[in-house]
Amino acid sequence: MAKKKTITENNLIDFYMDYVLEHGKSPHSVYKFAKDNNFEEALFYNHFGNxxxxxxxxxxxxxxxxxxxxxxxxxxxxxxxxxxxxxxxxxxxxxxxxxxxxxxxxxxxxxxxxxxxxxxxxxxxxxxxxxxxxxxETFNIDQxxxxxxxxxxxxxxxxxxxxxxxxxxxxxxxxxxxxxxxxxxxxxxxxFDVINTQPLKSVIDFGKFLFKERMQMN
The missing domain is CATH 1.10.357 (Tetracycline Repressor; domain 2)
Structure with missing residues (x-):
């Protein structure tokens, strides 16, 4: 049987997952993996280093x-x-x-x-x-x-x-x-409840208001 001329990433993923599920371990080598799936070893390295x-x-x-x-x-x-x-x-x-x-x-x-x-x-x-x-959303501190x-x-x-x-x-x-x-x-x-900033914003805004009013009164 002629070897496959092209191999995609998805092909390699499918071949690899099938091998792992059937054998309970990774293939011994890329050479053997390529041979078992009928493609040239070099095609593997077009997509992955290992x-x-x-x-x-x-x-x-x-x-x-x-x-x-x-x-x-x-x-x-x-x-x-x-x-x-x-x-x-x-x-x-x-x-x-x-x-x-x-x-x-x-x-x-x-x-x-x-x-x-x-x-x-x-x-x-x-x-x-x-x-x-x-x-x-996070609290805007302008820092x-x-x-x-x-x-x-x-x-x-x-x-x-x-x-x-x-x-x-x-x-x-x-x-x-x-x-x-x-x-x-x-x-x-x-x-999301923990990082909800609305209650904290309200407190800070109120604090700013009080500070501003205090400064004006002084």
Whole structure:
């Protein structure tokens, strides 16, 4: 049989996930992986430097699939930051669930926990950009350095929350992972309630008013 002349990233992702699910481990070498799937080894390197890079791409592919699905939803475009993030979570975890066996294998490496972290490193970068694009409201203090700290804190907290949710989902044994759905709803609501700036703004505005009035009286 003639070898395949072209190979896409998606082809390689499919081949790799199938191999891992069938054998419970990564392929021994790129050469053997290419031979088993009937393509030249050099074609693999047109897309990835090694299997670790491919593993990272798998999780960003899940991420982009979720965003692409959301982009087709007209209602999503009009949502505020909280509901956009909630929609993303539900969509993203539907995709994870459809690929649960692979995700569990990739992230449940108790003997090599750093491998799981490396597999998600590209996802962290992509997800962080997404959080920034939501423009989650923070308290305006008119201090650039403080505003940068606030934004960085939101991004890092959002990433930590996603990791915690993934771990909860991995351990969830409820039918249809309904407990994960509840966890998502309650945890996101709590997070946005914590950073809700309106009450604090009211207090600060009132304080400014009192200060101004006191100065005028003096």
């Amino acid at each position: 299997f670790k890079a491919l593993e990272q791409k798998i999780f960003t592919a899940f991420f982009h699939n979720a965003l692409n699905l959301l982009a087709t939803n007209e209602d999503y475009q009009s949502f505020d930051a909280r509901n956009k993030l909630l929609s993303f979570y539900y969509t993203f975890f539907e995709i994870l669930t459809a690929n649960r066996s692979y995700v569990i294998h990739a992230l449940n490496s108790e003997d090599k926990p750093l491998n799981a972290i490396k597999s998600l490193s590209k996802l962290k970068s992509e997800f962080s950009d997404y959080i920034k694009s939501l423009e989650i 650039e350095q403080i505003e940068k700290i606030q934004q960085r804190t939101i991004v890092e907290t959002a990433w930590l929350q996603l990791l915690v949710t993934i771990k909860f989902w991995m351990d969830d044994t409820s039918a249809g992972f309904e407990k994960t759905d509840i966890f998502i709803e309650k945890s996101l609501k709590t997070s």
